[in-house]
Amino acid sequence: MDASDQRCTDPTVLDLWHPLVAVSEMATDNVERTLLLGFEIMYGTDRDGTRFAVRVDEPDEALPVLDRHGYLWTSLGAPPADVFTIPETAEPDRRTLNAASIKVATSAPRAIENFLDMGHFPYVHTDYLGVEPHTEVAEYRVEIENDELWARDCFFYQPMAAASAVGGQLSEYTYRVPHPYCVMLYKSSPTDPSRSDVIGLFVQAMTQDTIRAHNFLSVIDETSSDTVLRRFQQIIFSQDKPILENQFPTRLPLDPRVETPIRADRSAIVYRRWLTELGLAYAVIPAG
Amino acid sequence: MSPPPESAWYPVARSDDAAFRHVHQAKLLGRELAVWRADDGFVNVWENRCLHRGVRLSVGMNEGMELKCLYHGWRYANRTGGCTYIPAHPADSPARTICNATFPALERYGLVWTCLDGDIDFAPVDLLEGGGSFPLRALPFAAPPELVRRHLPAGDDHAGEDGTPRWFVQPVDADACVVYGVLTDTPAPDRRIAVLRRHARRLEDLRAEVEEIAATLPRPAPLVAAMEQADVPVDIGGPARTVGGTDQRVVVARKWETAAEVVAFELAPIDEPLPTVQPGAHIDVRLPNGSTRQYSLTNPAGDQARYVIAVKREPDSRGGSIHLHDEVHEGDELVISAPRNNFGLRRDAVETTLIAGGIGITPLLSMAETLAADGLPFVLHCFVRSADHLCFSERLDGLGDAVVRHIGLDPAGTAAQIRRALGAHRVARHVYICGPGPMLDAARRVAGEIGWPDEAVHFEYFANPNEIDRSNGFEISLARSGLTLEVPAGQSILEVLRANGVGLISSCEQGACGTCIVDVIDGDPIHHDVFLNATERAAGDRIVTCVSRSASGRLVLDL
Known part of the structure; x- marks a missing residue:
């Protein structure tokens, strides 16, 4: 696992919190290895239940760790006090779980941008999140607020919007990007339309060109089993994976002239600008 | 100094790799290519990257006359690579500047050839020009192209009673290539397998030998191909406007009477290939007498080797149609504008109704054939004075039951049939109307009366029948x-x-x-x-x- 040429030197990225693993999948008294930003990481749980993470090349210096939203987070730099919050997870009747952690040969920002994209639903998630001829992407709003990207008023016709959905519906989405490599969406829950299911993609940038995508799920659904909920997200993500692995270049080009954005890509346009303004350089091709 | 390697023609596939409705992935000098054959036989060699989000076009769908990207369904036209449709914005005509990087392509000796850079003519291989050439099995080598070239049999080595093989190398990357062999003569049918096997074995032996040498050499750095940049200004403010292009010369390749008083013209390019056609588009035709007239293209999306227009003789008009009927003949040159599309076709309708009056069939025929190729439901209603006035009747026959012919109706009968054809409006149904002013007015009025919203009623007038008052300043x-x-x-x-x-x-x-x-x-x-x-x-x-x-x-x- 030599990824030394992929080692991150970008302080913007080093100082972020990064997800490593779903806590529910960690065993006591066990050590695992993974890659983060080109560095080999060892993480695990001590016999007394304490979580830890270290760089393999600096085993004596403990990395900061946090247990948030069901994942173990760490940072290779000077991180903020906490990971972004998801207030909905405090609601008692919600089911919050990791649907899957999947390795993909793509860059973290490509995965985020794909998650923000509605135009591909009829083509990539046919008969689930979209179906031809319902292909139009209506105008929606995108703003940067409190250092987060928000896309609102996103409407799209969906034949089977969630594991619990029966028949098609016009789904309303709100997207939130609270972290350059983490994204969430809020969509009306099929079992309780007044409330939102929250689906997230927390990306662990293993290198600039490989990721582990942690699929976060927080839903209002009393009937579906964990397996059914997970399987639905896994089907959706397995449809995205071959697309992500066939994008060239793998790293996200921030110069708007390299690709051809249209109005439907407003969120991607704002996301790329936002990354440029943050001065982010890891897993992207910076503008000019 | 030797010319750069990009300035030469190389084989990138065997002709049978470019099967109908398939997209073949190839690589030349570090650049990935999508090679696909359209239903008209033309082989396209494009950069293997959708210019929207960079997804490989080789994972897309060959729809016959258009290539459809797997990611967002963007469609690109056969021959030009121009974008014909963006499903996220079905009502907008894609800007002409949205065009994939394409490379010249031709088929010779059972192989597909291309040239990445430069305006160089293909140099024919004299020995193979006899017409009886026979392609052998192509074999990839994990070795630098130059090394492989040095080891390929020269001259008449490997020659036998079944002809002499000529060898061609596709430089894939710094350390990889594909070797294609072509025999000067096609072996007799009962000898073919034996001949193919003999040459394949020899080439495999050569590969083992060359790859062994290559393994002892330092591994060369991979080639990095420059990426084509999109030539599109970032504008998220409004619908993409079709921008103007330059005029070009065409020759009248064919002229024929397609209906009573209607002459059709097939226009072939002289210098440059014709630009991308979108269904519903029209061109300006600059006439030798100095005037300009607009004519709709009847070509469906992706079928643009030659433009086909139809001209009705209008004795009372400004003289353009008379000139085209009487003075312009096969072999004559005309100057035309690039197509403009102000009558774009949505391809997201649950059902599309097309209503044509007389010569108004021209843009609707382009739409009908496009919808038919896409497998989308539509009905084309043709209103004509008499059966003799039905244009392009062979092409209409090709559309089968989707065409309804209304012959010899008076205005009241026409309005009644339009009312029946439209029916009550339902979500995601659209109607497109083109024809003479009074019929178009009637159709729009009927549509409004039975509750069709304006955004579902699309129309194109031949001419403006309004009296224009220019008296105020x-x-x-x-x-x-x-x-x-x-x-x-x-x-x-x-x-x-x-x-x-x-x-x-x-x-x-x-x-x-x-x-x-x-x-x-x-x-x-x-x-x-x-x-x-x-x-x-x-x-x-x-x-x-x-x-x-x-x-x-x-x-x-x-x-």
């Missing part, structure tokens, strides 16, 4: 450039803009085609055009500058 103010100009009685906004050096693309200049439309920021337009629908007129935020005027003393335009 007013002022126009150009918001972007800060200019204020006087439009006197008798002059159009377009004329005043042009006289003051403000270039604006126009086409029909009689308020029918919508090409010279401009956004209105302030003021109260008087609409004399037949392009905008009632909703668009009421909004008052756009104006067709060749005919329309202002009720307010001042009109502020987004120019």
Whole structure:
């Protein structure tokens, strides 16, 4: 696992919190290895239940760790006090779980941008999140607020919007990007339309060109089993994976002239600008 | 100095790799290519990257005359690589600048050849020009192309009773290539397998030998191909406007009478290939007598080797049609504009109704054949005076039951049939109407009466039947450039803009085609055009500058 040429030197990225693993999948008294930003990481749980993470090349210096939203987070730099919050997870009747952690040969920002994209639903998630001829992407709003990207008023016709959905519906989405490599969406829950299911993609940038995508799920659904909920997200993500692995270049080009954005890509346009303004350089091709 | 390696022709596939409805992935000098054969036989060699989001086109769908990207369903036309449809914005015509990087392609000796750079003619291989050449099995080598070339049998080595093999190398990357062999003669059918096997074994032996040498050499750095940049300004403010292109010369390859009083022209390119066609588009034809006329293209999307237009003899018109009928013959040259599309086809309708009156069939035939190729449901209603007046009847026959012919109806009968054809409006149904003014007016009126919303009723007039009152004068103010100009009685906004050096693309200049439309920021337009629908007129935020005027003393335009 030599990824030394992929080692991150970008302080913007080093100082972020990064997800490593779903806590529910960690065993006591066990050590695992993974890659983060080109560095080999060892993480695990001590016999007394304490979580830890270290760089393999600096085993004596403990990395900061946090247990948030069901994942173990760490940072290779000077991180903020906490990971972004998801207030909905405090609601008692919600089911919050990791649907899957999947390795993909793509860059973290490509995965985020794909998650923000509605135009591909009829083509990539046919008969689930979209179906031809319902292909139009209506105008929606995108703003940067409190250092987060928000896309609102996103409407799209969906034949089977969630594991619990029966028949098609016009789904309303709100997207939130609270972290350059983490994204969430809020969509009306099929079992309780007044409330939102929250689906997230927390990306662990293993290198600039490989990721582990942690699929976060927080839903209002009393009937579906964990397996059914997970399987639905896994089907959706397995449809995205071959697309992500066939994008060239793998790293996200921030110069708007390299690709051809249209109005439907407003969120991607704002996301790329936002990354440029943050001065982010890891897993992207910076503008000019 | 030797020329750069890009300035040469190389094989990139065997002809049978480019099977119908398939997309073959190839790589040449570090650059990935998508190789696909359209239903008209043409082999396309394109950069293997959708210019929207960079997804490989080789994972896309070969739809016959268009290549469809797997990610967002963007469609690209056979031959030109121009974008014909963006499903996320079904009502917009994609800008002409949205065009994939394409490379010249030709088929010789059972192989597909291309050249990445430079305007170089393919140099024929004399020995293979006899016509009986026979391609052998192609074999990939994990070795630098130069090394492989040095080890390939020279001259008549490997020659036998079944002909002499010629060898060609596709340099894939710094350390990889594909070797293609072509025999000068096609072996007798009962010898073919033995011949193929013999040459394949020899080539495999050679590969083992060369790869062993290559393994002892330092591994060369992979080639990095430059990426083509999208030539598109980032504009998320409004629908993509079809921009103007340059004129080009064409030759009348065929002229024939397609119906009573209607002559069809097949126009072939002379210098450059013809630009991308979108269903519903029209061209300006510049006539030798100095006048310009607009004609719709009948070509469906992706079928653009030659443009086909139809011209009805209009004895009372300005003379353009008479000239084309009587003075322009097969072999004559004409000058045409690039296509413009102000009558775009949505391909997201649950059902599409097409209503054609007489010669109004031309843009609708392009739409009908496009929808048929896409497998989308539609009905094409053709209203004509008599069976002899039905244009392109063979092509209509090819559309089968989707065509309904209405022959010899009076205005009341026509209106009744239109009412029946439309039926009650349901979500995601669209109607497209083209024909003479009175019929078009009737169809729009009927559609409105039975509850069709304006945004589902699309129409194109041949000409503007309105009486245009040019008697008032007013002022126009150009918001972007800060200019204020006087439009006197008798002059159009377009004329005043042009006289003051403000270039604006126009086409029909009689308020029918919508090409010279401009956004209105302030003021109260008087609409004399037949392009905008009632909703668009009421909004008052756009104006067709060749005919329309202002009720307010001042009109502020987004120019």
